[in-house]
Amino acid sequence: MNTDVIVIGGGLVGASTALALSRGGLSVVLVEAGLPQENxxxxxxxxxxxxxxxxxxxxxxxxxNTMDASRINPIHAMQVWGDVSNSPLNFDAYSAGVAELGFILENRLMHAALWKALEHTQDLQILCPARCSALEFGKDTAHLTLEDGRNVSAKLIIAADGANSWVRKQAGVEVVAEPYHQLGVVANFDAEKPHGNIARQWFKDDGILAWLPLPGNRISMVWSAFEAQAKTLMELTPEQLCHTVAEAGHHSLGAMHLITPAAAFPLVLQRNQSMIAPRLAMVGDAAHQVHPLAGQGMNLGLRDVQMLVEVLLKTQRDVGDWAILRRYERSRKADVFAMGSVTDGLQKLFNNDDPMLGFLRNTGLRMVNHLPPVKRALMARALA
Ligand SMILES: Cc1cc2nc3c(=O)[nH]c(=O)nc-3n(C[C@H](O)[C@H](O)[C@H](O)COP(=O)(O)OP(=O)(O)OC[C@H]3O[C@@H](n4cnc5c(N)ncnc54)[C@H](O)[C@@H]3O)c2cc1C
Incomplete structure (x- = not known):
């Protein structure tokens, strides 16, 4: 089989890449190893x-617009606390001149909506579940062989197969990975008091706790905790976890009731030596992995998709042409580098018990609150 593009990995980043490219008129094969998710x-x-x-x-x-709006919650404001000061750094949609600072939604909801759209798209073939066994990059085409013996050739391979990308390894693209020795512990709760559509975050010297507003009085927690503390959190009973989480957030939303079991994900800063190789472009976590403290990993990935789709659909040339791939990489470099550096810098500044850094970070937070231009610059990136 011959096609313009093979997208390997059908998570949110890969699925949106395949959808946008086939809507734009390219022939696309999407290869996903897992079974389709149930919504x-x-x-x-x-x-x-x-x-x-x-x-x-x-x-x-x-x-x-195809997603159930009752499962999506807007963020109207953000409050960020340092480890000393009682007054938070405040950001709000009204001051930023926008209706919302962002939206909170579930992985499963977005995944199901994207896959439903894929199923109704022409010129798109989905191979799922399908396991890759070999990938060769030739001068004019790349050839993929699946474990079941099927072969697909394309002008361009797009790797969207996540942080441990098999495709990236086949192309010999190196990565530098720095583990944070933290786990992102996630769980959802029903809170006693309304959250007011405010995302709350506490930067502590032993971790970073975020409460994100979900519909109703529900919240989603992301607690980036060092490994030992994360392990302890994962071993708590639901009642103990609720108490610990409520206490860590100074009981600002009253008592908590657990509505999903806790899950934990290792946190790593991963920088690729390159986002491209001959006949290959990488997007999403296959191209970079950042600390989740700013909720930006998926957002970076979706911005990769937008840029890659723009350069591929604009070109009159072969979509795997090296000059086109270079244009993609150049246009993404600054955003990817800045997000990796900012999130890494904040993690190191706050998750640290050096008293001098303690003084600096809390003074810094207070200063940002009183410097509208700095606040505006931070907001511009968060809204992109
Ligand atoms: C605790 C935590 C909280 C986060 N919160 C946020 C947030 O609020 N906002 C945000 O923007 N980001 C957030 N992120 C980051 C976000 O989760 C990732 O950036 C995002 O999931 C990456 O998506 P992806 O599609 O690139 O990769 P993945 O989600 O890893 O998808 C990869 C897909 O490829 C498939 N696959 C893998 N290998 C193969 C293969 N060999 N062949 C075929 N298919 C394959 C997999 O089955 C999977 O479907 C968070 C991360 C963590 C850990």
Missing amino acids: NTEWDSRIYAITPGNVEFLRDLGVW
């Missing part, structure tokens, strides 16, 4: 904060 009514503990810029992209793809 059931249980709450999913994998939650994303999606920026307004990416919501616009999903709206253009015709996916945003």
Whole structure:
């Protein structure tokens, strides 16, 4: 089989790439190793904060409006506390001149909406579940062989197969990975008091706790905790976890009731030596992995998709042409580098018991609150 593009990995980043490219007129084969996910009514503990810029992209793809709006919650304000000061750093949509700072939604909801759209797309072939066995990059084409013996050739391979990308390894692209020795512990709770559509975050010297507003009085927790503490959190009974989480957030939303079991994910800063190789472009976690403290990993991935789709659909040349791939990489470099550096810098500044850094970070937070231009610059990135 011959096609323009093979997208390997059908997570949120790969699925949106395949959808946008085939809508744009390219022939696409999407290869996903896992079974299609079921969208059931249980709450999913994998939650994303999606920026307004990416919501616009999903709206253009015709996916945003197909999702159940009663499962999506806007963020109208953010409050960020340092480890000393009692007064938070405040950001709000009204001051930023926008209707929302972002939206919180479930992984499963967005995944199901994207896959439903894929099934109704022409010139797109989905191979799922399908396991890759060999990948060769030739001068004019790349050849993929699946474990069941099927072969597909394409002008371009797009790796969207996540942080441990098999495709990246086949192309010999190196990565530098720095583990944070932290786990992101996630769980959803029903809180006693309304959250007021405010995302709350506490930077502590032993970790970073975020409460993201879900519909109703529900919240989603992401607690980036060092390994020993994360292990302890995972071993707590539901009642103990509720008490610990409520206490860590100074009981600001009253008592908590657990609605999804806790899950934990290792946190790593991963930088690729390159986002491209001959006949290959990488997107999403296959191209970079950042600390989740700013809720930006998926957002970075969706911005990769938007840029890659733009350069591929604009070109009159072969879509695997090296000059086109270079254009993609150049246009993504600054955003990817900045997000990796900012999140890494904040993690190291706050998750540290050096008293001098303690003084600096809390003074810094207070200063940002009183410097509207700095606040505006921070907001611009968070809204993209
Ligand atoms: C605790 C935590 C909280 C987070 N919160 C946020 C947030 O609020 N906002 C945000 O923007 N980001 C957030 N992130 C980051 C976000 O989860 C990732 O950036 C995002 O999931 C990456 O998506 P992806 O599609 O690139 O990769 P993945 O989600 O890993 O998808 C990869 C897909 O490829 C498939 N696959 C793998 N190998 C193969 C193969 N060989 N062949 C075929 N298919 C294959 C897999 O089955 C999977 O479907 C968070 C991360 C963590 C850990």
